[in-house]
Amino acid sequence: MADRYLDLVNAGPAKILAKKLGLPQPAVLRRYRPGAPLLPGPVLVLGSGSGADVLAKELLGWDLDVRRHVAPKERLGGIVLVLDELAAPEELADPMLTAGSSLRDLAPGGRIVTISRPATGTGQPAQAAARQAVDGALRSLAHELRGGATGNGIVLGEGVDAGAPAVLGALRFLLSGRSAYVNGQFLLVGSGVASLPADPDRPLAGKVAVVTGAARGIGAAIAETLHRDGARIIAVDVPAAGEQLAQVANRIGATALQLDITAADAGAKIAAHAAERNHGLDIVVHNAGITRDKLLANMDQAKWDSVIAVNLASQLRMNEQLLASGVLREAPRVVSLASTSGIAGNRGQTNYAASKAGIIGMVRASAAAFADAGGSINAVAPGFIETDMTARMPFVTREVARRLSSLQQGGRPLDVAEAVSFLASDAAGGINGQTLRVCGQSMVGA
Ligand code: NAD
Numbered sequence: 001m002a003d004r005y006l007d008l009v010n011a012g013p014a015k016i017l018a019k020k021l022g023l024p025q026p027a028v029l030r031r032y033r034p035g036a037p038l039l040p041g042p043v044l045v046l047g048s049g050s051g052a053d054v055l056a057k058e059l060l061g062w063d064l065d066v067r068r069h070v071a072p073k074e075r076l077g078g079i080v081l082v083l084d085e086l087a088a089p090e091e092l093a094d095p096m097l098t099a100g101s102s103l104r105d106l107a108p109g110g111r112i113v114t115i116s117r118p119a120t121g122t123g124q125p126a127q128a129a130a131r132q133a134v135d136g137a138l139r140s141l142a143h144e145l146r147g148g149a150t151g152n153g154i155v156l157g158e159g160v161d162a163g164a165p166a167v168l169g170a171l172r173f174l175l176s177g178r179s180a181y182v183n184g185q186f187l188l189v190g191s192g193v194a195s196l197p198a199d200p201d202r203p204l205a206g207k208v209a210v211v212t213g214a215a216r217g218i219g220a221a222i223a224e225t226l227h228r229d230g231a232r233i234i235a236v237d238v239p240a241a242g243e244q245l246a247q248v249a250n251r252i253g254a255t256a257l258q259l260d261i262t263a264a265d266a267g268a269k270i271a272a273h274a275a276e277r278n279h280g281l282d283i284v285v286h287n288a289g290i291t292r293d294k295l296l297a298n299m300d301q302a303k304w305d306s307v308i309a310v311n312l313a314s315q316l317r318m319n320e321q322l323l324a325s326g327v328l329r330e331a332p333r334v335v336s337l338a339s340t341s342g343i344a345g346n347r348g349q350t351n352y353a354a355s356k357a358g359i360i361g362m363v364r365a366s367a368a369a370f371a372d373a374g375g376s377i378n379a380v381a382p383g384f385i386e387t388d389m390t391a392r393m394p395f396v397t398r399e400v401a402r403r404l405s406s407l408q409q410g411g412r413p414l415d416v417a418e419a420v421s422f423l424a425s426d427a428a429g430g431i432n433g434q435t436l437r438v439c440g441q442s443m444v445g446a
Pocket residue numbers: 212213214215216217218219236237238241259260261262287288289290310337338339340381382383384385386387388389390
């Protein structure tokens with residue numbers, strides 16, 4: 001579904017008029033293109049500690065122009081604020097205000113990333129206050145950015161240094177065009193083993209991935225994106241979607257597996273298919289999902305049960321079967337589709353929101369089992385995404401949902417797929433049990 005308003009306000013007189021009238025001005029987002037520069041200009045690294053020095057050196061190795069001080073009027077591609085040594089709230093003023101003085105020089109599609117530490121319940125109150133203050137400051141700054149620029153944060157887990165490969169993996173994702181529709185979010189990077197790809201344009205080279213619900217929409221975009229990034233794909237969907245599934249599979253040289261994921265042996269069937277055709281499996285993307293919306297007062301058991309069965313119970317069962325099957329190779333990575341409805345709730349979606357909130361609980365509680373297997377399990381929670389599903393919404397509801405985010409537009413299936421591909425890669429090895437929102441910093445449940 002095309003966002004005609006976005007096209008309109010990015011050309012000619014309508015652009016000037018929208019500005020004058022104070023209307024939303026959604027920007028064309030800077031999305032990833034293989035071979036394109038990581039950032040649209042130099043990166044300013046702020047922070048006086050050793051973490052800032054280490055990161056500045058690493059960024060130089062990525063062929064970026066790195067600045068450690070503000071150069072007046074220089075167009076910047078990004079600003080990295082290294083705040084890992086904060087001990088008291090007063091220390092936040094200098095880096096924040098320095099970043100603020102450079103915001104007018106940030107290029108369209110620019111990136112702000114904070115690097116900080118978690119405010120745990122056991123530290124010094126002043127230190128915890130300073131660390132938590134980063135959260136509020138970054139989320140507010142992300143609301144203020146324009147021109148498709150975004151602001152996100154990396155939180156360093158216990159014993160993780162700013163220069164750890166897992167941090168660099170997350171930083172590269174957040175600076176790149178792959179994170180175009182991720183805004184105002186934090187990624188907690190723990191001590192899980194991560195490695196950066198030899199070729200940043202093919203981070204999934206040599207991997208085998210299964211994607212459920214791959215016949216259309218977000219699932220088809222995920223299958224295509226994982227394939228673009230180097231993976232071989234097993235595309236799964238219900239027999240009724242067989243023709244569309246075959247078309248997607250043919251486009252990307254995937255094998256198609258017609259399967260209802262609610263079948264009691266769905267996980268075993270996927271394992272058998274992967275063992276036979278690909279000699280193993282590295283990545284599982286649980287994307288298939290359904291909605292059966294009704295106000296709870298009008299909800300019948302069939303609507304409730306079918307949503308929980310497809311969106312949640314099937315995944316629990318498949319994960320168990322896949323872990324037990326022996327088909328998963330070293331460092332298996334699972335990515336599940338949640339939804340912002342599962343975080344904020346949504347009228348008419350008690351069943352759907354229950355299933356999607358359940359996913360968030362499932363990945364959190366499954367993290368240890370996948371870490372034991374050398375891998376990880378995470379969720380992606382999309383907000384408003386331009387798909388057939390959202391195209392069917394009434395016009396006004398759709399317009400409101402689109403504009404009620406910092407980026408003032410809906411995301412594309414590709415934007416969700418990029419986040420899935422990142423979490424499925426070994427560069428994301430430090431991220432486990434988490435849910436990443438891909439919602440343009442939607443005001444819903446923000
Ligand atoms: P979609 O309805 O376009 O596609 C879902 C696919 O899953 C279909 O091809 C369908 O045939 C398949 N599927 C359904 N039940 C299945 C089953 N039992 N076995 C195998 N395959 C089955 O949906 P979409 O908009 O592309 O959404 C994909 C995922 O993203 C879903 O989990 C959805 O809840 C989630 N999501 C979507 C949005 C959005 O804005 N579109 C927002 C948040 C979350």
